[in-house]
Amino acid sequence: xxxxxxxxSAVELASKxxxxxxxxxRTVLLASLALALIFLIALLTFVxxxxxxxxxxRLWENMPSIRNPEIAGAxxxxxxxxxxxxxxxxxxxxxxxxxxxxxxxxxxxxRWYNRVIELNIQNLAAxxxxxxxxxxxxxxxxxxxxxxxxxxxxxTLGLLVLPIxxxxxxxxxxxxxxxxxxxxxxxxxxxxxxxxxxxxxxSIPGIATGSILALSRAIGEAAPLIMLGAVSFIRxxxxxxxxxxxxxxxxxxxxxxxxxxxxxxxxxxxxxILLLILLLMNSVAIWLRNRYQKRW
Amino acid sequence: MTRGQRRxxxxxxxxxxxxxxxxxxxxxxxxxxxxxxxxxxxxxxxGAELAGQVKVDxxxxxxxxxxxxxxxxxxxxxxxxxxxxxxxxxxxxxxxxNGETDISNASRPIKDEEKAACDAKGVxxxxxxxxxxxxxxxxxxxxxxxxxLTVDQLKKMWEPGAEKKITSWNQIDPKFPNEPLKLFGPGxxxxxxxxxxxxxxxxxxxxxxxYSPSEDDNVTVQGVEGSKGGLGYFxxxxxxxxxxxxxxxxxxxxxxxxxxxxxxxxxxxYAPLARALFIYPSTAAVKRPEVAAFLDYYATNINKIATDxxxxxxxxxxxxxLKADLATLKTQ
Numbered sequence: 001x002x003x004x005x006x007x008x009s010a011v012e013l014a015s016k017x018x019x020x021x022x023x024x025x026r027t028v029l030l031a032s033l034a035l036a037l038i039f040l041i042a043l044l045t046f047v048x049x050x051x052x053x054x055x056x057x058r059l060w061e062n063m064p065s066i067r068n069p070e071i072a073g074a075x076x077x078x079x080x081x082x083x084x085x086x087x088x089x090x091x092x093x094x095x096x097x098x099x100x101x102x103x104x105x106x107x108x109x110x111r112w113y114n115r116v117i118e119l120n121i122q123n124l125a126a127x128x129x130x131x132x133x134x135x136x137x138x139x140x141x142x143x144x145x146x147x148x149x150x151x152x153x154x155x156t157l158g159l160l161v162l163p164i165x166x167x168x169x170x171x172x173x174x175x176x177x178x179x180x181x182x183x184x185x186x187x188x189x190x191x192x193x194x195x196x197x198x199x200x201x202x203s204i205p206g207i208a209t210g211s212i213l214a215l216s217r218a219i220g221e222a223a224p225l226i227m228l229g230a231v232s233f234i235r236x237x238x239x240x241x242x243x244x245x246x247x248x249x250x251x252x253x254x255x256x257x258x259x260x261x262x263x264x265x266x267x268x269x270x271x272x273i274l275l276l277i278l279l280l281m282n283s284v285a286i287w288l289r290n291r292y293q294k295r296w
Numbered sequence: 297m298t299r300g301q302r303r304x305x306x307x308x309x310x311x312x313x314x315x316x317x318x319x320x321x322x323x324x325x326x327x328x329x330x331x332x333x334x335x336x337x338x339x340x341x342x343g344a345e346l347a348g349q350v351k352v353d354x355x356x357x358x359x360x361x362x363x364x365x366x367x368x369x370x371x372x373x374x375x376x377x378x379x380x381x382x383x384x385x386x387x388x389x390x391x392x393x394n395g396e397t398d399i400s401n402a403s404r405p406i407k408d409e410e411k412a413a414c415d416a417k418g419v420x421x422x423x424x425x426x427x428x429x430x431x432x433x434x435x436x437x438x439x440x441x442x443x444x445l446t447v448d449q450l451k452k453m454w455e456p457g458a459e460k461k462i463t464s465w466n467q468i469d470p471k472f473p474n475e476p477l478k479l480f481g482p483g484x485x486x487x488x489x490x491x492x493x494x495x496x497x498x499x500x501x502x503x504x505x506x507y508s509p510s511e512d513d514n515v516t517v518q519g520v521e522g523s524k525g526g527l528g529y530f531x532x533x534x535x536x537x538x539x540x541x542x543x544x545x546x547x548x549x550x551x552x553x554x555x556x557x558x559x560x561x562x563x564x565x566y567a568p569l570a571r572a573l574f575i576y577p578s579t580a581a582v583k584r585p586e587v588a589a590f591l592d593y594y595a596t597n598i599n600k601i602a603t604d605x606x607x608x609x610x611x612x613x614x615x616x617x618l619k620a621d622l623a624t625l626k627t628q
Binding site for chain 1: 362367368380604
C-alpha cells in the first residue's frame with residue numbers, strides 16, 4: 001500500500017484523528033468510483049445477456065423488418081449513423097479548430113465582443129439537445145430548405161457539439177508553452193507559420209481527443225433527430241447527403257416500443273453495436289493521445 | 297518543422313480515411329435481400345419496375361400497418377423506397393400540410409385547424425380507412441370482479457374530477473373490493489388518448505392527470521401486470537400480443553356487455569371504443585407512379601397486411617369502399 005511508503009515519523013507527527021479521516025476519505029472516493037463502474041457493468045451485462053441470441057451477422061446484413069423479428073436487422077440504421085457522424089465530423093472539426101485558434105491566438109481579450117463570444121460558447125455547451133432539434137427544423141430543414149435529410153441532421157449535430165470541440169481545442173492550444181511560439185517568431189516565422197507548423201502539431205492530441213469525445217456524444221443523440229425527420233422504418237441505406245435516413249438510437253427506441261418480445265432482444269443487440277462503435281471511437285482518441293503526446 | 301507537419305498530415309489522413317470508409321460503406325453496400333425473396337419482382341400486374349421514394353409520417357398506432365405494407369411492397373418493387381416516420385397523428389399532419397410528406401398516417405380524422413393548414417398550402421388529400429382498432433381496457437389477471445364495465449364507470453375513473461378522489465375500486469361500484477385503483481395509459485400526445493377521452497369523458501383531452509402516462513405501451517402492460525388493482529388502455533394489437541399476461545374488460549356502451557374482438561370491432565357492436573384507422577394520401581403525390589403503385593398494393597392486399605401485422609381487418613363493405621375511394625382519388 002502506498003501509505004506504507006510514507007516515512008513513519010510523518011504519520012506519527014499527524015494528529016490522532018487524521019488516519020481515520022484519511023481512510024474515510026479514501027473509502028468515499030473509492031465508493032464513488034465503484035458506483036459508476038457498477039452501473040456500467042450492470043448495463044453491459046444486461047444488454048449482452050439480453051441481446052446475445054441476436055448478436056450475429058443478421059444484425060448488420062439485414063434490413064429492418066416489422067413483420068418478423070427473426071429476419072430483422074439494423075443495416076440501414078448502422079449506415080445511417082456512420083453517414084451522419086462522418087458528415088458531422090467534416091462540418092464540426094475544421095470549424096471548431098478554426099474558432100479555437102482565433103480565440104486563443106488572435107482575439108484580444110480586452111475587447112468586449114470577444115468576451116461576449118467566449119461567454120456564449122460556454123452557454124451553448126449547456127443547451128439541451130432538443131432545442132438544437134427545433135433550430136434545425138425551423139432554419140436548416142425549412143428556411144434553408146435542406147429538408148429531412150442526412151445533411152440537415154449532420155449540420156444540426158455539428159452545431160450541437162461545436163462548443164465542445166472549441167472548448168477542448170482551446171485547452172489543447174493553451175497547453176503549448178509560450179516559449180515554443182516565441183522561439184518560432186524569433187527565428188523569423190510569421191504568426192500563421194508559427195501556428196501551422198508549431199502550435200497546431202503540438203496540440204493535435206488534445207484536439208483529436210476532444211473532437212472524438214464530442215462526436216461520441218453526437219452519435220447517441222436521438223431527441224434532436226426525431227424533430228429532424230429521422231424515420232422509424234426504412235429499408236434502404238442512404239445514397240447521398242440528401243437521402244432519408246435513420247440512426248441507431250431511433251431504431252433502438254422503435255424496437256423497444258414494439259409489443260413482440262423478439263424486437264426487444266433485437267434492441268439490446270443494437271445497443272451492443274452502438275456501444276462497440278462508441279468504444280472504437282474512444283480507443284482511437286486514446287491511441288491518438290498516446291501516440292502524439294509531447295512533453296516539455 | 298517537418299516532423300510537426302508529418303504528424304498533422306498523418307492525423308488528417310487518418311480522419312479522412314475513417315470518414316471516407318464510413319461514407320463508402322454507405323454508398324457501396326447494395327441492400328441485401330432482407331428475407332431471401334426480396335429481389336426478382338414476382339407477380340407484377342402493371343409490369344414496369346418503378347423507382348423513387350414514398351414518404352409517410354404520422355400516427356405511431358398506424359405505423360406498424362403501413363410499415364408492413366411497405367415491407368410486402370418492397371418484395372414487388374425493390375427500388376421504391378418507402379419510409380415511415382412516427383411523429384404522431386398531429387405531427388404527421390403538420391408535415392403533410394407543409395408538403396413534406398406524401399401520405400399521412402392518422403388514428404383519428406383530420407381536425408378543422410389541420411384542414412385549414414392544408415388549404416393554406418394548397419395540399420389536397422383524401423381520407424382512406426385502412427383498418428379497424430378496438431381500444432382495449434385491460435386489468436390484472438387476478439382481478440375477478442371487473443369483467444364488464446359501463447362507459448359511466450370508466451368515466452367515473454378517468455374524468456378530470458376523479459383526480460385524487462377516486463382511488464379505490466369500491467368507489468366505482470360498492471360490490472367491488474376495497475382494492476387500490478392504479479391507472480395506466482398513453483401520454484397526452486397520443487391519438488389513442490384523444491379518442492379515449494373524447495368517447496369516455498365527453499371531451500377530447502379531458503382526463504385526470506394522476507395516472508401513469510407512457511408513450512410506450514409496454515410500460516402500461518408491465519404496470520397493469522404488476523398490480524392487482526391496475527387498469528389501463530391501448531390498441532387491440534397490443535392486447536393480442538400480451539393476452540397471456542392481461543385480461544380484457546367487456547364494455548357496456550348501453551346495449552349490454554361486449555368483449556373486444558375482431559368480429560365485434562368489424563361489425564361495430566364494440567361501441568364506443570371501436571375506431572377506424574386512416575391514411576391520407578396527397579392528391580398531388582398520387583400522380584407519381586411509385587406512390588400510386590404503393591397505394592394500389594396497400595388497398596389490394598389490405599387484409600393480408602392487416603392480418604399479418606395483427607390489426608383488425610376491414611369488413612367486406614369497408615374494403616370495397618377503400619378500393620372505390622382510391623380509384624376516385626387516382627382520377628382527380
